[in-house]
Amino acid sequence: MADTDYPSKLILVAFFIQEQKAGTKDERDEFSQELFDTYDALITDLCNDATPPIDPSAEARALMAIMAFHAAPSNKKKQAEAAVGAYLIHRGR
């Protein structure tokens, strides 16, 4: 698996939402990697399938991964779809 490239400041936000504290750098790094492993490939695929396709930055992918983690659906792909859909609306698509 690839290493996470999610910006640390966004991971701090996501970690804080879950834990209500900053945690240690190691804890946030592990959190970032797990978030990346769980959602990044799904998000990248969905962005490639968008019309027209988009090539989101690491920051945009991190935002979508955080939204996916908190999305309502039980299924991870559906969570990613909800997050990418929201991002595309934000981008005016």
Added chain:
Amino acid sequence: MAVVMFAMAVDASAQAAAGASAREGHGPNRPKLFRDQPFYDPLRAEEHAARVQLLIPAWSDEFPHSETTGSRFAWQITLGRELPIVTVSSQQLDGEMNHGEWGIGLWTPVSFHMIEDFADESNPIVDTDYRFGSMVKFQYGLSDSLRLGVRYVPWAHESTHLGDEYVIIAQRSLDFERVNVSYEYQSYGISLEGSGPLGDDTFVIRHGGLKPFGKTGYYSDHLLGSDEPALTTSTRNFEASFGAEYRFPEWRTRHVYVSFELRNPVVYNYHQTADAPEERQWTWNLQLGRSAPRNERTALKDYFFQIHRGVNPYGQLRSQKDYWSAGFGWNFGF
């Protein structure tokens, strides 16, 4: 209190090690106190699970000492929760375990289960069962779409109580006996759960077992208010269960689901003889309903139609076989 102190001690002792183990990827992370995790949620069709559930409108077969005959309106209320005490996991993200990750935790299930009859005089509360205990739940991610779960209840207690108005009516018949159904037990459960072939569908397959402690089984050998042995105690003191649940892909913000539990409980026989030995009856509970997605911020988690058939699930009325109840149900979560 001891459980809480134990949890806090675990938390304190793990604080120093948490940073180092986190770097290793799959080591245990810092314990999380009083935070729920979906390691082994009760099957929706599981009888007497600890949750908040209303079954109304609902109907029931007549009870063993009902004055009016025939089926009747009878609602059922369950108030309870599996209270999370402490969890430890190799995964930082809350939620179900991903591939190769594991989580384990300690819960305290507490619940009350009541059924009320609206046919007999003064609408008697028929029975209320109380349960509490301790529970260990474990989950391992076999893959990103398949998880193995284990639930073990090392000790729990069930105390059952007929309603006073039901007893007043029941005492009008000469054969009524007030039996003290109250016991401690242990139970286990094994679960395989994950995503289905349609992508957004999920399935659960379960097996479990319950065994009361002690030689007297599920109830005392004497009637309430007496010290004289007058009853034959239960001897078939193990109850197996099998369950399955399937949630279809999300449709209009909810999943349609079907949940089924099959148990093989003993039919309480308080006066066993060679001609009338203790027996079992396969008992099933079926739910068909709609369920909110896991992270949906609604208090109404499920609504459903339920049919129960087999042994009456309430207290000393477990002497009644071929019992049925049915109704519309509502599961709440907060």
